[in-house]
Amino acid sequence: MSENDLGFVHRFVPAENGSDITLLLLHGTGGNEEDLIPLGKELAPNAAILSPRGKVSEGGAPRFFRRLAEGVFDNEDLVFRTHELAEFVENSSEKYGFDKTKLVAAGYSNGANLAASMMLLHPGLIRAAVLFRSMVPFEPEVKPDLSGIPVFMAAGNRDQMIPPDNTQTLAEMLEGSGAEVELRWRDTGHALTYEEVGEAKEWMAKVLPRFDRV
Numbered sequence: 001m002s003e004n005d006l007g008f009v010h011r012f013v014p015a016e017n018g019s020d021i022t023l024l025l026l027h028g029t030g031g032n033e034e035d036l037i038p039l040g041k042e043l044a045p046n047a048a049i050l051s052p053r054g055k056v057s058e059g060g061a062p063r064f065f066r067r068l069a070e071g072v073f074d075n076e077d078l079v080f081r082t083h084e085l086a087e088f089v090e091n092s093s094e095k096y097g098f099d100k101t102k103l104v105a106a107g108y109s110n111g112a113n114l115a116a117s118m119m120l121l122h123p124g125l126i127r128a129a130v131l132f133r134s135m136v137p138f139e140p141e142v143k144p145d146l147s148g149i150p151v152f153m154a155a156g157n158r159d160q161m162i163p164p165d166n167t168q169t170l171a172e173m174l175e176g177s178g179a180e181v182e183l184r185w186r187d188t189g190h191a192l193t194y195e196e197v198g199e200a201k202e203w204m205a206k207v208l209p210r211f212d213r214v
Contacts, residue, residue: 008088010050010053011037012049012092013040014048018046020099022049023048023105024103024115026052026106026107027108032062033053034051036106036111043197044104044208048096050089050098063110065081065113065114070161078117079138085114089103100125104126104130105126107131112132112133113135113137116131116134117137119146119149123177128149131154133156133192135167146179148180149180150210155184161190167183171183
């Protein structure tokens, strides 16, 4: 059931088998709070899931922040929405009782861009991230400390929406801030593939034991 008392229509799915991990799922343009739950269950079967719906509408399609054109972001709105989502995570942690120090983000496209923005503006809130089809959200004025934060990035070298050099720049930006980035390229477009989900699942299986007691 979706709830809106924390500022976002969202789904929360409790953890199973004593897992400490909470997976923050951030959908792409036109998605909603339900879309990525099967993906979340695939990536981290026992983790709790927090899945909000983007509050910006682009022709009726939910997004997490406004854009001025394809690949051109409204930076003022992006910063505002990033802080807004960070507050939602904090409040959700209090309501649902999950450990916010063990928050892992998984986002696709627009949602992945917001996850990257959260890492840059709220370093330490996201302890690990899976970014599918992500690009540079903005150039931070102050380099964040992302030391030891593991990040998995999946990109398509035939993606017509994201120039490959832009994704590469984001990877280098995160690495330059101390993150442990694993960037995987495939000969694909913007759509996500089963093979990439499988690679992300394998990566998660290696990374999550750092945070989880299970």
